[in-house]
Amino acid sequence: MMDHGKAFELLPGYIDNELTLGETVEFEHHLSGCAVCHCVLASQRRVSTLLKTSKLQFTAPAELRARIKKELNPRESLFQRLVDWLPSWKEGGRSGRAATGVMIISAAAFMGSGMLYLAAPSSDVRLSQEFVDNHVRSLQLNHLIDVISTDRHTVKPWFEGKIDFAPPVLNLAQDGYPLVGGRLDYLDGRTVAVMVYRYKLHAINLYVWPGHDAGDSAKVHEQQGYHIAHWTDGRMNYWAITDAGKNELYGFVKSLRAQAGS
Template sequence: MDHEQAFELLPGYIDQELSLSESLEFERHLAGCKQCQQAYEQQRSVSAQLRQADLRVEAPAELVERIKAALPGRRSLWERLVDRFAGGASGRSLGWAPVGTMAFSVIALMWSAGLYLSVPSGETRLTHELVDDHIRSLQFNHLSDVISTDRHTVKPWFDGKLDFAPPVVDLAQQGYPLVGGRLDYVNGRTVAVMVYRYKLHPINLYVWPGNDAGAPPPGIYEQQGYHLAHWSTAGMNYWAITDAGEAELNGFITNLLAHPAS
């Protein structure tokens, strides 16, 4: 996490609006950054002062009335429904019986739409789950269950632990050495994770069976300061995540897809 990202998260951290993973990432950056520590103390002090009661000013009643009078008039939905069914200016009335049913239907529709829009998509939930898992693997030093740079050691380690055989390739000559593997639980199932490195940056490659019919090519995007990519090929789902740059992750994916064993 750089300074710009930290400054963007700072107000949300002070107001306790960040997710657990965002808070942990921010605190990790804050612990080693004097500049961000100073900005944090300044904003926390300002926030505390703004919450003091003596800083609040009650608007005069006359001012409130003038503002209300200047606002354009707009009848509420309920008032318009009443006018519609009571006859309104036309003098024709549809009767009061349907009003309650209609109002209830409108409220139910708005409530249902709100619930639908507030639920994140499956892809979004999975992305957050993978980012959280990646962060945990770094914090608790649990990158690998089997530590080896030899694919002939890592691949057999998965035998009997999964209901599929994950492809394991060696990309050391391309600058992305294999350093181990582990089991993890993602998207409601046990998955294989191959761990690579680019210089000092770990790359977690999550693999599990999937349908690659019509699958788009991998696209790289950023989430909480990490770069991710998702693609499917040869009947497998792949997710790669790292704190390395976009170009470095793209190079990893390009070499991985070009390898005969992938």
């Protein structure tokens, strides 16, 4: 025998014709002898009818819609700001609005491309990052040196036939920067020569490849904890990177340039 609790559970399904045949028979048998459930069923049917026939749609006031939109989008889009800046969008005729629309889209595209250009890192910044990555990789993967020697007359001939230029190989041991070897690497879209020096326990990678720019003074900056110097002498491009201090790198560059010019 079905009780009220079970009947109340089945009532919504009965109204929507979702009960099985057995459940329907059992529910109607209970309903025929229960005035309470019969009353509840009638009430539920009236509510269901009202929900289906009443116009319950509510149109929010313009002020409420504007406030909700502002909360959802606290920063106006570039397009919307341009619309607000150009009163002719609202005040002009159809042709005026169309022309203004073209102007807005063009201006937005121009400003967007300009911001992308300004946000893009410079070639020097990208190249500096490439040198940092390469320097770290050479230390971690034991690819610091291909030819191990403190003798420049051993390191310099090693490059012959492997690259299309002759890198200057100097030994700066008397200045505290002994040569320990060399290797080949690939940077800035080409194969470069790398001479490896030491300052105490710090490795100094010196990257060299041909360049025809006028000679300039060395510029030193820090990136990700490494000091980087780069310069040209009118024949070669030089980039040096180390985890030694800034002054130590300046000393290395000064010694190298002094010997290269002698």
